Amino acid sequence: MLRLLKYLKKYKIEAFLGPLFKLIEACFELAVPLVMAAMIEKGIHAKQSDEIIKQGAILLILGVLGMLFSVTAQYFSAKAAIGMASDLREDLYWHIINMSFGQFDQKTPSGYVSRLSVDVNQVQNCVNMCLRLLLRSPFIVFGAMVMAFHVDAKNAIIFAVIIPILFVLVLCLILITIPFYRKVQSLVDKVVTSVRENVTGIRVIRAFGRQEHEKRSFNNIVDLLSKEQLFAGKISAIMNPLTYILVNFGILVILYQGNLSIKSNTMTQGELVALLNYMSQVLVEVIKMASLILFISKALSSAGRINAVFQMGSRDEKETNGNNIQEAEVSELILKNVDFSYSDTGNKTLEDISFHVKQGEIIGVAGSMGMGKTTLLKLLAGYETQDSGEIILIDGKSLSECNDFLANHTSMVFQETSLFSGTIKENLLLAKPNATDDDLVNALKVAQAYEFVYEMPKQLASKLSKMGKNLSGGQRQRLSIARGILKDRIILLLDDSFSALDYLTESKIRTALVSRKKDYITFLSSQRIASLLIADKIVVLENGKQVGFDTHSITRNRIEGKN
Amino acid sequence: MHISESKKEEIKNHKKEEILYLLQYLKKYKILLIGSLLAAMVSVILSLYIPIIIGRSVDAILDAKISSKLFYYLLQISGATLLIAIMQWCMSLCNNRICFLTSKELRISTFDHLTKITISDADRLSTGDLVSRITNDIDQLTDGLLLFLSQFFTSMITIIGTLIFMFFISPLITIIVVAMTPISFLIASYISKKSFVLFKDQASKKGDLTDYIEETIFGMKTLQSYEGEAAAMEHFKQLNRSLKKTSQDVTFISSLTNPLTRFVNGLIYAVVGIGGAFFSLKGMLSVGSLTAFLSYASQYTKPFNEITGVITELQNAYASIGRIYDFIHSNDLEVIHNDLSHTKAEGIIEFKHVSFSYQKEKPLIQNLNLLVQKGQRIAIVGPTGAGKSTLINLLMRFYATDVGNILLDGQDIEDMNYNDLRKQYGMVLQDIWLKKGTISENIAYGKPDATREEIRNAASRARASYFIEQLPKGYDTLLDEDAIQLSLGQKQLLCIARVMLLDTPMMILDEATSSIDARTEILIQKAFLEMMQGRTSFIVAHRLSTIKEADIILVMRSGQIIEKGSHHDLMEQKGFYYQLYMSQYMIQERG
Incomplete structure (x- = not known):
């Protein structure tokens, strides 16, 4: 306080x-x-x-x-x-x-x-x-x-006697009751949690026929709550x-x-x-x-x-001084023995990652969940800094000390889509404030979002409600992809961005990505090996370690052979 | 107009029932209620009497004739004080008991209701709304009730008692006091009118700000990745500052009630003081009586303020009773008998002329006939939003058919106990639901008495044991409400393990579209195959291999089953399935 x-x-x-x-x-x-x-x-x-x-x-x-x-x-x-x-x-x-x-x-x-x-x-x-x-x-x-x-x-001497006694009395009573009120509060929280669980899980609970059990455990909490309330009430x-x-x-x-x-x-x-x-x-x-x-x-x-x-620490103050953003022609990206962990004590989330990719390549990132795919992309996007090793962009400069430089050359689309209330156009312009309508249309087309946007009565000026909830999951995801493409950076990172799309739409987007790939380095992480079909090379992660960096067919054979 | 008026009438009638509903709960505490009321009366009357004795004592000190009575007065004061203290204490205890026990029972019966309402009713209500009815509304009601019991009666008795006592001391001054009372009401109502508008304005601005906070915090990563922080901050500042302006006004204006009513009180005090002094000058009033009168006057407006507060609180509580009442009375219930049969079904399912729709105007499933033999696999396919989960809703009797019957082993499921029917299925839905609790508790959800060995076994068959054992606390890892420490795929594995533990004759599987990665998916696929072995299985399918291996494929399109048959048959037909296959599943196959 x-x-x-x-x-x-x-x-x-x-x-x-x-x-x-x-x-x-x-x-x-x-x-x-x-x-x-x-x-x-x-x-x-x-x-x-x-x-x-x-x-x-x-x-x-x-x-x-x-x-x-x-x-x-x-x-x-x-x-x-x-x-x-x-x-x-x-x-x-x-x-x-x-x-x-x-x-x-x-x-x-x-x-x-x-x-x-x-x-x-x-x-x-x-x-x-x-x-x-x-x-x-x-x-x-x-x-x-x-x-x-x-x-x-x-x-007036009696005042000097009574007042201190009053103070002590009131203070003591309050100090005694505060822990009880805390307990009451935590029990109230438990009531809320329990009710929420029972509402969201109503199908599962019914499927397992566990209503009676849920009722019993709820009644226990409520019983305890009223006991604590009565006790605290008694003291006050x-x-x-x-x-x-x-x-x-x-x-x-x-x-x-x-x-x-x-x-x-x-x-x-x-x-x-x-x-x-x-x-x-x-x-x-x-x-x-x-x-x-x-x-x-x-x-x-x-x-x-x-x-x-x-x-909780903030990100290191970003130095967004324009001087660093050189429009250097980056053409290659090299990772050398990159290690990364989220905590000082914990296990390494990424260990000894090394690969070399060139402009025009599409790189798949594969691996079981929790094996570090998202973390790798975040490192490439400059959101996290590696603990050791080097990330080098070729115009020759080692960038291990300059995450900002990476951030300025990448555009990342996240797993969880997030749109904001406002028009579709405003949402897209977040990525590139000075984009022309042509830019927008191009990006929408690549993301297969052009049709549904232009079928809306107000097209680009259509309003999105809070978090874009008036769109379907697939539509939200396609707008997110369009926004990432609109940002137009040499390195495009798509982190499992097709999860809400049907196969047809997904394949159309992949085709569109292939047709524009020569100017970019495109990273795709996906949970389906099939989605990485278009990748020229695939990085396979296992427990944060790089266990392969091969073409699609080799990778696929290896994975399926293993099981 | 007519409609709205008759509706109003309806709502009015409703209100009476709502109050009766609450009274039903309070009835049990009749004795406590009477006790509380009696204690309130005794303590208020005595505490109003004390200033009179104090006044008499003050007089007795000066007047030699009655000074012998002083000791007797002091004794009276001590006795009354003790009695008041005891009565106040009793009253609090009674009120606490009434309120907290009533709220406990209300919670229990609303929760009980929640475990019984039909899924279709539950689907119609939003989660937040339901949660708030069972938690916030009941809290609001308890607070209102407590305040009502502890302040409303005491304040009423105090006002009446004060007036009576004052009247006995000096009718004339009492009339002056009563005449001045409306001033404080006028002020209070003027302020509350003024601040009501501002309060509404503040609430809407608060709502806007919270909405903006929510979406930008949930989308914080996107915001950062497009360097939108500064712009978001600008927007946030705008909203925040406009809220600040309104909040300052509303806080200031609503906080005026206190000084202003205190001023009215001061005014009354001064008038009583001056008037009393003149009376006393003329020998019509003793100094002691004046003291008593002043102490009444200084507390006179307090009960009025309290009643105003109670009324505001009661309005809120009243709205809450309405919401609780609505919830308890306007939903259909699943009737559950306790005599469960515990027999394991064979798993033969038959749909006989089944029709179903969520809304009457939009017919969905029409005249579906289907016989599923024991151990068969039924794949339900179709584009997103085709209504694939509708079939699951009917099979599990989450929703009832409009026409026709569904038979399990020849018995109409409508004649079965809900729980008997549902226990025959192992269900894995795409919507992941885990409880707050340890991983092993979650896996053993359907079989609470499972041994650790069984749990481990289920986890390993679901291929979940690997990641569970990686966790520092293994099976005893505590999952919080959102289980943020697990990935979506890991949570899905736990849901599978949960079903693995049960031995059900039938399975309902909602195949994951994507959240489980390729390698794990292959493992799960194998686990699924193992689970389906010898069990009648319904699968909302996305994977080509699942579909191809199914005994029957149901092809759904905009809610209706348009094709039905094996993969081979359907390909021959060259219908919708054929198109679907050529356009979508081929990609998978090539991949």
């Missing part, structure tokens, strides 16, 4: 003025019992009706001023809290979209989404509440005590009655001692009333503080989740 507070810096004036105005307002509130005491003494007891009017007017003025200051304070707190959260959200978003792929994959995408929305909101609300109340409530509690001492020091149910008893005990003491003081003429009746009022104020504020502390503890865990994302 503290780490996130740096975002308040920009709003330091508001963050300072908000609580300050709240405190000023609190002072007015604290003055009210004094004014009342004066009214009783100077007005009623001295029988001065103009004093009553005067003190009454002061009460009204205090009320108006209090409202004005408090409204201003609310304005400043809202501005500071929301401004801060909004900046935090921007930074977090920027951090996430700039993570290296390896880092990014450590959490689920929906995890990032909930950190950006739910958790940031939680922090925002907490900061807002804190700016308003964190200082105010203790200030009023202690203020009430100070004022009480000011009214009558001897009789003590809070109100106990604070009430304590404060009323204080009132009893004040009345008893006040009786003696008034009889010995060391205190007036008005002063006694003031002391009683201060004691009641203490009760109200202590209860407010208790709810604030609970609130803070929730926000702290949100802040922890946000910080954990910040601590």
Whole structure:
């Protein structure tokens, strides 16, 4: 949480003025019992009706001023809290979209989404509440005590006794309940998981006839949940009655001692009333503080989740200085003993990869799942940097230290398609902002997407909904391929990009790739050896090791011979 | 117009039932409810009485005549305080019990309902919607109920009690207080009207931002690969800043309620103070009574605020009851008898004049007749979207036929227990579903008492043991909700292993289009062949070899079975299958 507070810096004036105005307002509130005491003494007891009017007017003025200051304070707190959260959200978003792929994959995408929305909101609300109340409530509690001492020091000693006890009591109860509330929360999460599983897996569960079992395990979770809720409830149910008893005990003491003081003429009746009022104020504020502390503890865990994302490293700052992007005629690509692993301790994901390819070749990447196909393509696209070995592009320069250079010569189409809301054209232009309509048509044709796009009423201007969900899986995939082709880099990397296509469409795309291959180095990874039919050479990976680099027919024979 | 009005009427009637539905659950807690109410009444009345005694004590201190009573007053205060504390505590305990137990039962019965609704009903609801009904809506309802029980009655009693007590002390000042009450209502309703519009605006902006966050985070890799980060950031900033502006306004305006009502309270306090002081000056009111009056006045608007809060919360809770009620009452159920037969079927399937459609206007399967002998293989082929999974839906009785019967070993499946029927099939769908739990729990899903040996055996027959054993914790590896640590193909292997463990007379296989790579696919193919041995098998087929080796090929096109026969027969016919074969499967064969 503290780490996130740096975002308040920009709003330091508001963050300072908000609580300050709240405190000023609190002072007015604290003055009210004094004014009342004066009214009783100077007005009623001295029988001065103009004093009553005067003190009454002061009460009204205090009320108006209090409202004005408090409204201003609310304005400043809202501005500071929301401004801060909004900046935090921007930074977090920027951090996430700039993570290296390896880092990014450590959490689920929906995890990032909930950190950006739910958790940031939680922090925002907490900061807002804190700016308003964190200082105010203790200030009023202690203020009430100070004022009480000011009214009558001897009789105010009870404040000094009761207030610390109240604090300790409230704090203890909260500290005891927080772990229980955490447990409750984790059980609620389990309920959600269980329900979601049972909805998404409804067919499988029915097929295995396991409804009764699912019901039992759900009932267990719910049972545990209600037990924890009841237990936590039992503890926090003590809070109100106990604070009430304590404060009323204080009132009893004040009345008893006040009786003696008034009889010995060391205190007036008005002063006694003031002391009683201060004691009641203490009760109200202590209860407010208790709810604030609970609130803070929730926000702290949100802040922890946000910080954990910040601590995940971002990709090394990209140096996108145009100088490096030389339009050098790259014609060959060489890999020499390339090793790569995602973690420092883990096994190598790729080990000793070496091959040499030339412009005009189509290279297949084959291998069982999890054997490193995608990783190899990511290395070639410059998204990851090899641990050792060299990747060389021939115009002669070793590029092991310059991933950016690779990134500028490659275009990669991913397994998971991702389109964004907006028109088809906008989605395509992401790859090449200055592309002409002819460029678009060409790319669409290669990807076999031309027909369905132009059959749509608005053609290129057709709107895609969120994540392109208004298209079929195959259509989305073809648009992704078109986008990758439009980028028009010498090295084209297609990572299992045909998975949602029927055989006919797939074969048409392959034919189109062959007809444009002479200007490019094309990499295709696929899970079907048949899909790599057009490849001139095939890299076969097994457990991250390169076990072959041959033509299609040799590779095919080897694989099928093995089994 | 007429329609909408009659619909409104219908909804209204519904609402009554929804409340009755909730009351049904609450009925059980009658005693607790009465207890809570009584405790609330006792504690409120006593806590309103305390300021009066305090007032009397203040008077007693000055007045020598009654000063002997002070001790007696103090005793009263202590007694009342203790009683109030105990009552408050009892009330909380009662309320907690009522709410948490009700929510538990609601969850159990909605979940129970979920395990029984027909698949066709479940298909109509979205996952998110269903999940939110069973989780969020019930939470909302619990919160509403808790707030209602703990604050609504106490606030009502407090308001009435305060007025009565004040009236006894000084009717005139009480009238002034009552006359000023509407001010705070006016302010509150003005603010809530103002902020309602802004809240709606904020909600829609929040929605836009979240939508954008979702799609760019899910598509983050694409974004990076096209160097679209900066552009995305620009767009994000626009959305974020516009949300910021609205949020600041709405937070500010809605936070005005508190200072403004406090101001009204202060106003009432001042008026009571001035008025009371004058009364007291004229000897119509003692200082002690004034103290009591002031302490009422200082707390007077609080219950009003609380009731407003409760009402907002209740509106939300009310909408939630509606959604829960709808779910529980508007779905058909699969009736499951507990007397399972446990006999293993032979596996002879017969379709007799079967017709089926999802929507009446769009007929799909019409008058299908098919006899499948024990151990035969049926390949279902056709372009994507041809309705191949419809047949699976009918076989498993996920959906019921419109006309005609499906017989298993001569018995109409509609007369069978759902679970009895389904246990005869081993099913591997393309939609992968794994549970949160260990790998071995997942494999043993259909046979929870399987030994580790059996599990290993199934995994190795599914060719999954290799990657499982590579994992640091092997079979005890914990899969989380999305099982992100496994690739799609690995997950598919686990699903196969899950079926391998069972000994079913029939198989339903949805052949993977692509997510399993060539080498593994060959292994799986062998595993599949092993599984199909001697078992009646229905395969949604993509691989040429599977299709060619099938005893019967069902060719589907836009939902209908247009051709039926062996590979040889269908090639002779030179129909749709022939075309399909020439255009698509030839490529595979050449490959």
